[in-house]
Amino acid sequence: MEKENGGVTTKETEAIVKLAEGKVKIFVQGLKDAGIDIESGQIVATADNFKVKNSSGTETFLINKDGQITAPLAKIGDWKIEDGKVVSALTDEYYTDENNGNKIELDAKSGTIKAITLRGIDKNASPNYKKDGTELCFDSKRGTISARGKDTNTYASISKTGVFVNTAGTRCAAPSTGSSACASVVALGIGDLSLDRWFPNYTESSGLEFNFVAGVYGKAENSGNAPYYGGFFNKLKVCGLYKKTRVLFPSEERVQLNEEDTQVILMTTAGNDVYINLPRNPYVGQTIEVINAGRGWGKVYAVDGSQIYWNTPDDYTNVREHRHDSFTFAGGIRYNGDHQEWWIDSSIGECGRT
Numbered sequence: 001m002e003k004e005n006g007g008v009t010t011k012e013t014e015a016i017v018k019l020a021e022g023k024v025k026i027f028v029q030g031l032k033d034a035g036i037d038i039e040s041g042q043i044v045a046t047a048d049n050f051k052v053k054n055s056s057g058t059e060t061f062l063i064n065k066d067g068q069i070t071a072p073l074a075k076i077g078d079w080k081i082e083d084g085k086v087v088s089a090l091t092d093e094y095y096t097d098e099n100n101g102n103k104i105e106l107d108a109k110s111g112t113i114k115a116i117t118l119r120g121i122d123k124n125a126s127p128n129y130k131k132d133g134t135e136l137c138f139d140s141k142r143g144t145i146s147a148r149g150k151d152t153n154t155y156a157s158i159s160k161t162g163v164f165v166n167t168a169g170t171r172c173a174a175p176s177t178g179s180s181a182c183a184s185v186v187a188l189g190i191g192d193l194s195l196d197r198w199f200p201n202y203t204e205s206s207g208l209e210f211n212f213v214a215g216v217y218g219k220a221e222n223s224g225n226a227p228y229y230g231g232f233f234n235k236l237k238v239c240g241l242y243k244k245t246r247v248l249f250p251s252e253e254r255v256q257l258n259e260e261d262t263q264v265i266l267m268t269t270a271g272n273d274v275y276i277n278l279p280r281n282p283y284v285g286q287t288i289e290v291i292n293a294g295r296g297w298g299k300v301y302a303v304d305g306s307q308i309y310w311n312t313p314d315d316y317t318n319v320r321e322h323r324h325d326s327f328t329f330a331g332g333i334r335y336n337g338d339h340q341e342w343w344i345d346s347s348i349g350e351c352g353r354t
Contacts, residue, residue: 085109111140118150156184189215227283243289248274250296256280256303263289268296268321275299278306278343284331292319293352300327306341309333317345324348 086106133150146157165184191213218230250272298319307313
């Protein structure tokens with residue numbers, strides 16, 4: 001038998017080559033089964049066999065059987081995936097009091113985004129809350145954007161149904177003013193709006209104001225039967241009070257006042273009176289001031305079965321010349337065994353007399 005290659009026969013060489021080729025084919029096929037095709041130059045990862053582990057053997061990145069990429073301990077730049085949430089990777093090393101402890105979490109499962117800091121730097125907050133840390137949360141399920149104090153019970157939220165604040169900790173004025181007054185809501189209505197020259201007289205008979213600038217504007221409507229108010233305040237302090245005012249001139253027709261009317265000026269003349277109806281469906285405490293600036297009379301009528309009380313109840317009364325009266329709705333009154341709805345007539349004094 002012919003010997004070649006250091007005493008190995010040709011047949012033995014061919015057998016060795018075949019064995020090697022078989023092992024290479026098995027290796028190549030194994031790579032293909034794993035998703036790596038070296039013959040075509042492609043790497044294709046199948047859904048349930050692509051895994052990445054760290055030196056301790058913990059899986060840090062994998063593709064599950066559903067084709068989803070999961071990375072329970074993966075880190076992307078300064079972010080990491082932790083318990084299904086994307087969390088700022090500064091958490092472990094950076095979440096300390098010395099550097100404010102900033103942290104951000106993105107959680108698609110609960111529909112929330114949280115931004116957390118251990119120490120605040122809010123210059124507009126009162127001294128008691130200026131350095132309080134904050135947890136800011138965007139919650140898509142509840143439809144809220146909220147801010148919660150880390151060391152206090154302060155909380156505020158904005159949602160599709162309204163605004164809620166439980167702490168008066170925002171300065172009403174800049175610290176440079178020396179004022180330490182604080183409020184839950186501070187509204188500074190600083191505007192640049194010109195008066196509508198088409199309607200320069202907002203005290204005309206309609207009583208409407210056509211344009212204005214306001215720090216806060218409130219208006220309410222209710223399809224149910226509960227009372228509704230544009231604003232509700234306990235212990236209201238007013239620094240400068242401006243009442244809605246209507247100016248009425250003599251006419252044979254009665255003018256029906258509405259729920260928004262507050263003050264009515266009657267420009268009567270001798271023998272020429274003004275007739276008005278008090279508002280319908282009043283709330284207890286509603287007050288209408290009637291100022292008769294002229295020499296005629298103001299005829300004031302109660303409607304819908306209510307009555308005006310001055311010594312005795314009646315369905316109308318007169319505001320004589322140059323008199324200033326107020327009418328306050330007192331609600332249900334038991335009088336002579338009957339239930340009656342009363343407006344209390346109070347005389348404030350004289351007015352408009354030369």
